[in-house]
Amino acid sequence: MIQDIAPRTFSNAYKTKRPETTNYALYFNGHSILVGKDSPTLRFPRFEELTDVREEIYQEAIYLFAIDDECFYLVNHLPEEQPEFEMKDTGIFRTSNPRHLAFAGITAYSLYKWYDNHRYCSHCGNRLVRHDKERMLYCEKCNNTEYPKIMPAVIIAVTNGNKILLSKYANREYTRYALLAGFTEIGESIEETVKREVMEEVGLHVKNLRYYKSQPWSFSDTLLMGFFAEVEGDDSITLDREELALAEWFERENIPVSESDISLTSEMIEYFRNHQE
Template structure:
């Protein structure tokens, strides 16, 4: 019997402890600033893949009133992280702006997780500066992570988009696909976002039918993963083919989709995503 490989995904940062409770305590000099500009993030490279974020103490020479207004994000091991929003010290000192894709490979892992999680919150705060009901400027709440409109009382909470990852099997074969018109060119599993009014199992059925024209049965939940690269909560499912195996490809979504025998699956193990873990679990006959 083969020994199962222990898989560590991006959110698995043990022994470090991530706390997302909203406790907007004032920062101190050792608190970290997560500073974003679009898809860029301010950091210092301390090695080939090692990164570090600026602290308030390090950024004090570059801006006035640094401690006066702040947006608390979360803490790791009690170390607090804040959003460095609207302050003009980009590329200050030995810190440079890097694409947030760096968090796919950067270490320490708990700092990479902090960086991409902060990016998701940065996008949410940035897109909810004004009330969607009346257009007034929103204000942060003091007790919970929420933006409230002082004019009409509308309340906005961070939105998490549920999506499914689908390992579609047919005996000893797994359906693999590649996205159309995306930067990611490697093999992946079928995936898609849940729509209003449908159960997550119905999302699995619909996405498989829409993308490859196949029916499924025996839908089985496997595992979930927060995926802040796309503001998504991923829900992994395995399902079995029900009926005809001939693929009808949605060419707007997929560049290709094909069945692979277990031993021929052209994917290598990595320690980042739920998709890879599910592929390797099938490839290694662990299900």
């Protein structure tokens, strides 16, 4: 999965320190990020590689995290005309290498969106201020506080003996087979989310829920939790056509080959393909 970057180590402990010239400077504008031109691998600029920058760039840079001894910072108001770099869509992180930089890029993008969307207090409209001890923004006028928001969601592999249920989303750019998925609503447990989403999307009851593993999925600011669940009773599908284009059962030996290894969905499908219980 995209966060599996071992033997490298990801450290997200918050710090307030001035960047050094050798640290990475990540610059976003909407859905785009500044990366190396014509590079066969993913390349982010270091502060020393930026041109026509003012001292304020260093003063206003926000520490994000570190991978091993490499520190990553978020920078704003950067002149986009950088000779060695160009703006590209953040979708490149789905396929780029090296993997640890792709993970760094999409994680940084999630934090960029949070900072960009929380410039002002939602209660009184005053400008929010960065805290010096933790990743938090606060209002000096009304004491309102804002922390990064992570949305819990489930990925569900519904099985029926030697078969697994695969689906395709409706009205989305992603057209490959996937597992059922959905966000947890206020007032329900993760297990209740699994049962509700399966019933809503394909009209099936499930039993014997088994937790598999989790994944931070910064493409949608989500913490995904994967479950295997066995169908209970009739396995006839009643499709929610607003959510899904199709859903069908696949025998283990006929499961379509996945073209990506970055997602929890792909790993769970491959796990079922290769582990007969």
